[in-house]
Amino acid sequence: MPHKISLTRYLVEQQRMDGHIPSELRLLLEVVARACKTISQAVNKGALGGVLGTAGSENVQGEVQKKLDIIANEVLIEANEWGGHLAAMASEEMDGIYLVPNRYPQGEYLLLFDPLDGSSNIDVNVSIGTIFSVLKKPDDDRGVEAADFLQAGNRQVAAGYCVYGPQTTLVLTVGDGVAMFTLDREQGSFVLTQENVQVPPDTQEFAINMSNMRHWAPPVKRYVDECLAGKTGPRGKDFNMRWVASMVADVHRILTRGGVFLYPWDAREPTKPGKLRLMYEANPMGWLIEQAGGAASNGQMRILDIQPTQLHERVSVMLGSKNEVQRLVSYHAEEE
Numbered sequence: 001m002p003h004k005i006s007l008t009r010y011l012v013e014q015q016r017m018d019g020h021i022p023s024e025l026r027l028l029l030e031v032v033a034r035a036c037k038t039i040s041q042a043v044n045k046g047a048l049g050g051v052l053g054t055a056g057s058e059n060v061q062g063e064v065q066k067k068l069d070i071i072a073n074e075v076l077i078e079a080n081e082w083g084g085h086l087a088a089m090a091s092e093e094m095d096g097i098y099l100v101p102n103r104y105p106q107g108e109y110l111l112l113f114d115p116l117d118g119s120s121n122i123d124v125n126v127s128i129g130t131i132f133s134v135l136k137k138p139d140d141d142r143g144v145e146a147a148d149f150l151q152a153g154n155r156q157v158a159a160g161y162c163v164y165g166p167q168t169t170l171v172l173t174v175g176d177g178v179a180m181f182t183l184d185r186e187q188g189s190f191v192l193t194q195e196n197v198q199v200p201p202d203t204q205e206f207a208i209n210m211s212n213m214r215h216w217a218p219p220v221k222r223y224v225d226e227c228l229a230g231k232t233g234p235r236g237k238d239f240n241m242r243w244v245a246s247m248v249a250d251v252h253r254i255l256t257r258g259g260v261f262l263y264p265w266d267a268r269e270p271t272k273p274g275k276l277r278l279m280y281e282a283n284p285m286g287w288l289i290e291q292a293g294g295a296a297s298n299g300q301m302r303i304l305d306i307q308p309t310q311l312h313e314r315v316s317v318m319l320g321s322k323n324e325v326q327r328l329v330s331y332h333a334e335e336e
């Protein structure tokens, strides 16, 4: 049997051979992976663990919190606060930033996460996940503040997600391509199952919530109409559609077999750029997709080049197979 490479070994080798990751970052990623294992266990228990249902509270974005949103948030904080590798954390489920308490040493990294992505799928036993992004704290002696998190996605030093589906899979980039690790429950460790993940440049599969069609902007409507027109339409081929309503699961499918994912601006809430959050959803997913040879845009510009102005900022998202994203960008340019 070929030798199994654990996440630990993969990270040690990244540190040793390629100099991609300093030891503090390696520790951070190990701790995030450990937290994901804990969340995976809670997810698996479901009703038996009393983790389903709503918590009876709302987050800063006015969304009803599920019990698992809060559990996953706590697991990530507790796992990460004491190790000395972090200065602060930010989460979808927390209004402001979370400073590492004074009783622990402060590190030089900032961790952002969507602790539980796909909350509407928790109770119906469909794939959900955790998304994370790692930035470096600006190089100075003062304490950390929320503004330190407002760095463009191109400054990320690590990003990834863990999908809790039929398998629990951790997907990671430290800027050297994308690697996937499947959780071996008997061993209790993540095992490398795919390296150098590539998103094919073309696809015949798109992902968008079609129920919002009447609210879309003309370039998005045009793109989807052309896909729906199939073989006899302008694209000259039939398209398939998938929408899991968990970004982790949709992105995981795209990293596995290609496709394009859209959560664009729509006229339901015209003043918001979109539904998804830039700093802990679009940026980490955008970087993973780019590292796998795909593209990620808001229709006008590369998502990773957007300068954030708020922690919980929203963004229009179009990512996946490169040629499809380029087509969407060109439709937006023509419209303007």
Ligand code: AHG
Binding pocket: 063, 092, 114, 116, 117, 118, 119, 120, 209, 245, 246, 247, 248, 263, 275
């Ligand atoms: P979250 O559960 O973290 O709030 O994220 C849900 C997001 C994303 O995962 C998914 O793609 C999208 O919301 C689904 O939205 P719709 O229910 O509008 O389709």
Ligand code: MN
Binding pocket: 114, 116, 117, 118, 247, 281
């Ligand atoms: Mn989410």
Ligand code: MN
Binding pocket: 069, 092, 114, 115, 116, 117, 118, 119
């Ligand atoms: Mn979430």
